[in-house]
Amino acid sequence: MISYKEVGLVNSRDMFAKAMKGHYAVGAYNFNNMEQMQAIIAACVETKSPVILQVSKGARDYANINILRNMARGGVEYAHELGCDIPIVLHLDHGDSFKTAKDCIDNGFSSVMIDGSHLPYEENIAVTKQVVDYAHEHDVTVEGELGVLAGIEDEVSSAVSHYTRPEEVVDFATRTGVDSLAISIGTSHGAYKFTPEQCTRNEEGILIPPPLRFDILAEIEKQLPGFPIVLHGASSVPQEYVKIINEHGGKLADSVGIPEEQLRKAAKSAVCKINIDSDGRLAMTAMIRKIFDEKPAEFDPRKYLGPAREELKKMYMHKNIDVLGCAGHALD
Ligand code: G3H
Ligand code: 13P
Ligand code: ZN
Numbered sequence: 001m002i003s004y005k006e007v008g009l010v011n012s013r014d015m016f017a018k019a020m021k022g023h024y025a026v027g028a029y030n031f032n033n034m035e036q037m038q039a040i041i042a043a044c045v046e047t048k049s050p051v052i053l054q055v056s057k058g059a060r061d062y063a064n065i066n067i068l069r070n071m072a073r074g075g076v077e078y079a080h081e082l083g084c085d086i087p088i089v090l091h092l093d094h095g096d097s098f099k100t101a102k103d104c105i106d107n108g109f110s111s112v113m114i115d116g117s118h119l120p121y122e123e124n125i126a127v128t129k130q131v132v133d134y135a136h137e138h139d140v141t142v143e144g145e146l147g148v149l150a151g152i153e154d155e156v157s158s159a160v161s162h163y164t165r166p167e168e169v170v171d172f173a174t175r176t177g178v179d180s181l182a183i184s185i186g187t188s189h190g191a192y193k194f195t196p197e198q199c200t201r202n203e204e205g206i207l208i209p210p211p212l213r214f215d216i217l218a219e220i221e222k223q224l225p226g227f228p229i230v231l232h233g234a235s236s237v238p239q240e241y242v243k244i245i246n247e248h249g250g251k252l253a254d255s256v257g258i259p260e261e262q263l264r265k266a267a268k269s270a271v272c273k274i275n276i277d278s279d280g281r282l283a284m285t286a287m288i289r290k291i292f293d294e295k296p297a298e299f300d301p302r303k304y305l306g307p308a309r310e311e312l313k314k315m316y317m318h319k320n321i322d323v324l325g326c327a328g329h330a331l332d
Helices: 013-022 034-046 057-063 065-082 098-106 121-137 166-176 214-223 239-247 260-267 278-294 301-324
Strands: 026-030 051-055 088-095 111-114 141-146 151-153 156-158 180-183 229-231 271-276
Touching: 013 026, 013 271, 026 034, 026 088, 026 301, 034 051, 034 065, 034 278, 034 301, 051 065, 057 065, 057 088, 065 088, 088 098, 098 111, 098 121, 111 121, 121 141, 121 166, 141 166, 166 180, 166 214, 180 214, 214 229, 214 260, 239 278, 260 271, 260 301, 271 278, 271 301, 278 301
Parallel strands: 026 051, 026 271, 051 088, 088 111, 111 141, 141 180, 180 229, 229 271
Antiparallel strands: 151 156
């Protein structure tokens, strides 16, 4: 058993209480490799932001849980070396079972998500409660989910979204004891969140997606005052990256994300955690494609992963400062 406390990590309890009070959201950024982790930590130190390093089941399969934990440990020491001990959570994203969640808790994670959103309601409650009971024995925080996002949720895919039903949230939170709740109000995973048919086009021909259901969010806040809410599927799919990718041999058609102004608005509410993965993938891919195209003789990985890491850092800084509002809140 490895406690996250030995690794220098924190759970999300205080972090969310401060985010709620300060009307900002903490970035939950997925990582699978060293460059992503370095970019996240460097960006969060430079903007003095708290951060959630997020690991999916896919990331575990790709990188190995011990390597990921030690990268998070490295992240803690890297932040210290850069001169700011920002609070860092290591979080399991979309945990699919009690076993996966327990394995992460036993391996130094400070927070876990148990995603029973695709299960019948009572089964979601049962598995979430089982995870909460074990996690709380170890002072680990738990995120549950109600409502289904469209798109791919790790290995769970759903063609359509089912918005969270505000009438269920009190019962779910009370019976499970979760510390935060992921909800579905119109975000979705991946770079293709909306079909062009679901969007309208503005004067410049840019696709504008349907707005998030702030009415459902407001009703959830009314039912569960002061309770930390989580938004998944919150990438904005920056069109400059889509353009670079497509100009350098890529083929990303009509990718549309969540407009940043809507995330800014959500971050001021009870939304305390905003998950962003796809935008990081786009930033890295854009830089790597550009370098491969412009310098075909280059074959030193540091020469393309380095600039990709630099671009990622810039992107996370922008998220913290301009979108989530968490910049400057690391030492609240
Ligand atoms: O919500 C899903 C995350 O973007 C993780 O994706 O399972 O491909 O690592 P992944
Ligand atoms: P995006 O695909 O919109 O980045 O969402 C990531 C996410 O929700 C991870 O859990
Ligand atoms: Zn997600």
